[in-house]
Amino acid sequence: MISLDPAKAREHIDHIDRFRILVMGRANAGKTKILQRVCNTTDQPEIFNGEGEKESIFHGHGEHKIEDELVFKSNPHFVFHDSHGFEARSEEQFGMLKEFIMDHAKTTKLDKRIHAIWFCIPLNESHRMVTAAERKFFDECNTGNVPVIVLLIKTDTLVLDALLEVMGDDSDENDAMELAADVEKRKLNECLVKVNSWLKELRYPPDDYLSLTGQYPHHHPAMAHT
Template sequence: MDVTDSADTSGYALCTDPADSASTTGHVLRIDPAEVRKHFERIGRFRVLVIGRSNSGKTTLLQCVCNATELPEVFNSNGEQRSYHNIENELIFRSNPGFIFHDSRGFEAGSEDELKLMKDFVTGRASTMKLEKRIHAAWFCIPLTDHDRPILAAEEFFFNECNTENVPVIVVLTKADALELVAIGELIDEGLTMREAKPRAGELAKQMLGKVKTRIETQLDECKYPPKDCLSLAGINRDSADCNPLLRCTANALNEVELQKLVISTQQVNFTLNIEYAVK
């Protein structure tokens, strides 16, 4: 990865209006390419554990974050190409190699071996002294296609048994668009025609999302290691998809300023978000 090129497009030095910066934080933090290079050389790339059952939208989410249409390349610790089926393997997109992802594939099966593998991986990667090998954040995908039962045994195990005190976990409610179809069905059951139901479905789906999100947050907050935050993302399979909320949420959840800079620097195509953090 050419860090200098990445840093030049990261947007950290793009806050040019002193009035704008004064109205937010009162000073401008300028991150030049040389300093960004130091972050990459010391920390490596931003490493994320992505968790979720099958068909929860994990791959689509990563493609959205990395502005990619292709599937990621998969490597083992020696840099050799491998298949997905090992949580230790690294998933990297050519379009944005600043991120390294680990996939929890198989975790949702809930077998004792898979659960132990997940626990051992989180424990080891959360506490390692090698910052470049550490998991910097985790994104836990929960699809709203299963909104009636969003939290299963595997999810409860993770938030009760996997020590994530040193790793911010963000719950991402994916496939929120599915609630609009559910809303249309409920309105039709109430006696409306399809023509009448469609204009009203959006507002009802929004209300349903609020209730499901509150239920999930309440349940997970009671766990031993609750997530740092929870947000919903809809339409991440569209060209106009916006992953800013997830990246902003992740950056805010990080305890180390240098990791905040790193996650924003890796998002090469996102000028607005980079400018926002440049003035903090």
């Protein structure tokens, strides 16, 4: 498992004019909100076709194609592609997805090359963190040299679970908050261990894991050598 140094990662990104990312995950996983956080904006991205021509403003609902480029005015350095509702794909669509990944992984046109794939897994449905769709992707989709990073999202549900677990204790409010923070970390780590144990057995497991908690993403070094 790859462990990334944020400073070195930033140095590499800064040398790339346009950092291109494919964002994957089930429908309604909150992918757009993640991109807004990364680009420090609440605006919707603009949509450009493969020729760089502006088409519209993104409004969700999966009306765009995977080839479309999603770009935020606040940070045009990042170019995103959205798989929009990966779990609903047919075999034909899955084949098109793999073709898109390989075409953009091998292209000699540097401005068209995909640099990373973010695969979003929400934690608000603990009973189905890894579904058949995730297993299919990590077992059948060889992304070549493009790293796949699993983003554990919607972690706010863990905060509520943690507060409920410590609620009723005799400790004061400050102690209760500290206890809840510890419980939240434990629950997040438990989710990480479960997801990692399921995905590492597949043919093409993720390269790394990040959880989006609070304001910034957190890398999990415990997963770096599993």
